[in-house]
Structures are given as structure tokens and as C-alpha cells.
Amino acid sequence: MTLKEHLANLLEQAVADILPGQQAVIELERPKSAEHGDFACNIAMRLAKPLKKNPRELAQAIVRALPVSNIIEKAEIAGAGFINLKLKPAAWTGIVQAIHEQGTRFGRGNLGKGQSVQVEFVSANPTGPLHVGHGRGAAYGASLANVLETAGYTVTREYYVNDAGRQMDILALSTWLRYLELQGILVPFPSNAYQGDYVRDMARAILQEHGDRYMHDPSRILDGVPARPDDELVEGGDPLAKAQNEAHLDGLIAAAKKLLGIDYAYFHGFVLNEQLSDCKEDLLEFGVTFNEWFSEKSLFDTGKVAAVVKKLEATGHLYEQDGARWFKATAFGDEKDRVVQRANGEFTYFASDIAYHANKFERGFDRIIDVWGADHHGYIPRVKAALTALGLDAEKLVVSLVQFAVLYRGGQKVQMSTRSGSFVTLRELRSEVGNDAARFYYVLRKSDQHLDFDLDLAKSQSNDNPVYYIQYAHARVCSVLAEWGGDLSILPRVDLGLLTSPYELDLMKRLMAYPEILETAAKELSPHQIAYYLKDMAGDLHTYYNAEKFLVEDEALKLARLSLITATRQVLSNGLLMLGVSAPEKM
Numbered sequence: 001m002t003l004k005e006h007l008a009n010l011l012e013q014a015v016a017d018i019l020p021g022q023q024a025v026i027e028l029e030r031p032k033s034a035e036h037g038d039f040a041c042n043i044a045m046r047l048a049k050p051l052k053k054n055p056r057e058l059a060q061a062i063v064r065a066l067p068v069s070n071i072i073e074k075a076e077i078a079g080a081g082f083i084n085l086k087l088k089p090a091a092w093t094g095i096v097q098a099i100h101e102q103g104t105r106f107g108r109g110n111l112g113k114g115q116s117v118q119v120e121f122v123s124a125n126p127t128g129p130l131h132v133g134h135g136r137g138a139a140y141g142a143s144l145a146n147v148l149e150t151a152g153y154t155v156t157r158e159y160y161v162n163d164a165g166r167q168m169d170i171l172a173l174s175t176w177l178r179y180l181e182l183q184g185i186l187v188p189f190p191s192n193a194y195q196g197d198y199v200r201d202m203a204r205a206i207l208q209e210h211g212d213r214y215m216h217d218p219s220r221i222l223d224g225v226p227a228r229p230d231d232e233l234v235e236g237g238d239p240l241a242k243a244q245n246e247a248h249l250d251g252l253i254a255a256a257k258k259l260l261g262i263d264y265a266y267f268h269g270f271v272l273n274e275q276l277s278d279c280k281e282d283l284l285e286f287g288v289t290f291n292e293w294f295s296e297k298s299l300f301d302t303g304k305v306a307a308v309v310k311k312l313e314a315t316g317h318l319y320e321q322d323g324a325r326w327f328k329a330t331a332f333g334d335e336k337d338r339v340v341q342r343a344n345g346e347f348t349y350f351a352s353d354i355a356y357h358a359n360k361f362e363r364g365f366d367r368i369i370d371v372w373g374a375d376h377h378g379y380i381p382r383v384k385a386a387l388t389a390l391g392l393d394a395e396k397l398v399v400s401l402v403q404f405a406v407l408y409r410g411g412q413k414v415q416m417s418t419r420s421g422s423f424v425t426l427r428e429l430r431s432e433v434g435n436d437a438a439r440f441y442y443v444l445r446k447s448d449q450h451l452d453f454d455l456d457l458a459k460s461q462s463n464d465n466p467v468y469y470i471q472y473a474h475a476r477v478c479s480v481l482a483e484w485g486g487d488l489s490i491l492p493r494v495d496l497g498l499l500t501s502p503y504e505l506d507l508m509k510r511l512m513a514y515p516e517i518l519e520t521a522a523k524e525l526s527p528h529q530i531a532y533y534l535k536d537m538a539g540d541l542h543t544y545y546n547a548e549k550f551l552v553e554d555e556a557l558k559l560a561r562l563s564l565i566t567a568t569r570q571v572l573s574n575g576l577l578m579l580g581v582s583a584p585e586k587m
Contacts, residue, residue: 014062040084040085059077106571109519119145119156135429192249354383368396372401408455433459435581470538472587486562506540
């Protein structure tokens, strides 16, 4: 039984004593001010109204009926009927022993009760290197999966590979045009194609491997392709020019498919494999792994997209208009109906998304969590509408939104655009600030909140840099233990009764809160709470370090303090590991 459970049990007994047969759900909170004790309970206020009793008088009766406890120093009534409990120092020492006993398992709970949860995250189109915006989704999703696992869920980490559709066609076309360019065949390169150097690198690799096999007459490439609009009109936001620009690009894709014939599949497969392999390697180096890489193309190849559209039609949820097939999304709360199949017979991205989510339900997950960029917020109602129309429980799907990070270097904002090629890659960020700083800074704010990523601060070795501040607390404990040079195995069994200073009590109270923080983070899908917790605990450790000596002459006191800071080191390590950050022994 935990300390909190013990106190709740005492209060339940008191209520049962003065109100026989009365059901009492005890909720204990930690007061914001230490003056209000260690725990506060509002049970008297919640029971008073239905029982038509004075809440303060009821609280006094509950306090009088509290069973004798050797850990409660005093129980007081505050305000309209809050019961504030202040505990004796001895109440907190048990947490140190528990941490020593449980080690890396400390903090693990049973909130999930083994339920299966799928967390799908990153899922960036494999059309170029991952950039710093994708990095936040990766860090958040990986940390969230770790938190849920620690809370007792069975977690599957999944990446949805968009290996079908227009974006991959644009990348294949871009690479082919660069391939032709390397051989002196200059076809005007579309401004809305992929511009990055990585496209030229892929073109060079193909040229080196296959020579001039894929060369074609430039006049045939542009034959029948819609004219390209003036770039100034496109950049100026002219809607007609933008539409013409996209039509020009689609025309080039169609020409590439026609001229290359069966060789087009090679180009498409090559660029997909190159970018997907790079993505996997980048994420692995970032400490982000997946159980499943799910292919969008497989949904088409197995007929699942066609099948789900057919089912929607059979149940009366589709209609035809202007040759296209529309899903009646408004009947399920969406703002407008959505096209699932275009007039040319091609299925939309939305259709494959419906099939993908239906497949998730087929796999039997108890809960499905999608991590999406915040710009996809409007997509949530239509996906849930489709699931409901298919007779599935849309409430099982939870979408967690992630704002892209805004990168600053030298106080200047860095612009990013995948197609233009002007972007900072995740790999470049990791190279500059390190994996630890990147992983920590990405989860330092709530996922749907704006995040300014200050490179200069992330690289600094100062107390203003939170990841350095936390890691330094861990390294400080390691340094003290190394200086002591004693046997760590004796520390779990030492007398902790001498730990009575305010610094020691604050640190033990902080350690006690760790399992609660983990459970809250799991409930609210908010790993940033762990980041804040670790920062606060590092602050408690640094304050303790500066106020007291650990290696004192008094052997019993020395061992008690070493036992406490060793337990603190363990929790720091556990929390950092949860966020994908290392816990260095030296800094």
C-alpha cells in the first residue's frame, strides 16, 4: 500500500465510523502551499450537500474519527471544510527504500491493465529528409509510447508510410528531371516540384548505376503538357495561376509515366527506398523505433480501399455528384461532405485514410492514438465521421496534435520548406545540439503548444539549459558516490530516520510524486509533465547539494544521505530514459 493509499484508507474508516453505510470516494491532492500540509481532502465538502450537513462541522467529525496513525503529525480544517494532513518526517523515508528495491521499475503502474494501444506517429511522406518539424512529432510520440508502456499498457508503435499517391509521383518526376539535367537535357524545373540537393544526389546515383537508359527527347516530354504559368503570379497567390501550376506538374508526371513505361516503377521504387531508408536510419539514431512500418500502397494492393468505399456505398453513406463519389460527412457532424473517389476513378487520400483506420480497428487495438501535426486539426471530424458510418466506435480513436517547432539560431528564425529544399534537417539539428537536447526540448512544452527551439540555449552549459541542469544533477550524485567509494549495496538497508532537514524532506516528497506524475502523464497524453518534474527534482537536488555536506563524519548520517541521493539518481535516470535522454555519470 502506498502512502497515499494508506491515508485514503484512514479517511474512509473515519467516514464509515461517523456515517455508517455511506460510500466515500477519497481524493487526496497536494496543496500548492506547504503551509496547508502535505495532503488535502475535500470529502467533507462533497458529502455535506447531499447529507444536508455543515461541511466544516462534518470535516471536524471526520478528523476526530481518524484512526491513530504513526505517520500523521496533525490534521487541520481549512476554509469551508478542507481536511489538511501534515505528516511526520518518518512518513517519507519509505519511498527511498521502495526506489532502492524497485530500481528501474520504480514508477511503473497498472493504469492500462494490459490494454493494447497503438501509437502512430511521425508518418511523414518519404519525399525528403526529416526536418526539425518532424522531429517534435518523433520525440513526442516515442516519449508518449514509453509513458503508456510504463503505465501498464501494451503499446504498438507504428509509422504509416505514404508510399502511394501524388507526392511520391512528384518526387519520382523531380528525380527524373534532375537525371536528365545531368546529361544536358534541360526541361524547365517546376517550382512546385522537390528542389533539395538530395534529389540531385538520387539522380546522380541512378545515372552512375544505369547510364543513359532513361534519357528521352525533351520535346516529347513537354508534348501535351499544360503550359506553365508565370512564377510571379503563383508567388503572388493568384488562384488561377496556382491551379495552372499544379496542372503543369500533373502533366509532367503523366508524360514521365508514358515515356518511361515500366521503367517508371523503378524510379518510383528507387526514390521511395532511398528516402524511407534514410528516414529509418535518422529515427534510429534519434532513439525512435517502431514495431510496424505500415504501407499505404498495401491498402490499394489488397483492395481494402475499394472495399471500404463499397461498404460506405452499401450502407447509403455515399452519393454521386459531378462524376465523383462523395461521403456524407455532414450527417456525422463534419462541416462539409468529402470526396472519396474522383471523376477519373482515382481514390482520394481521404479514402485510403478511412481504409487505414478501419484496418486499425480490425487489428483489435483497445485504443488508437494518432499523432498529427496541428495543421491537420480539421481532419479529425471527417475521419471520426467515416468510422462512425462504418459502425465502428470512433471514441476509441484519440488524435494528439503537435505544433511544429520553430527553430532559432542567433536570435533569427530559420525558414523551412520541403519542396524548396530550404530546410534544416533533423539530422543537422542532432549534429548541432545532440540527441539529448533535441529529445528533451521537443517535449518541454505541451505538444499542441507553440515551441521556439533556441539552438544557442540548447548547446549552453548553464543552469538556464534545462537538459544540462537535469543531467548535471545526475552526474553530481555519481561524483559524490565515486568520491565516497563505498559499497552501494549497503545503502538500501541503512537507517533513514536521520533524514529530517527541510531539504531532505522536500526531496523525498518530490520522489514520492513520481508515480503520480507518470500516471497523470499517461492519462493526459502529456510527457512534458515528466520534463517539468525532472527539472524540479534536479532543483531540489542542487539546493540540497549546496546546503548540506553528504560525506560527513557521522557515519549513520552520511549513509542515510547517500542512500537518499542514490534513490534520487535512480529516479532521474528513470525519467530521462522515459524521454529518450541519457543520464551521464560525468559532465
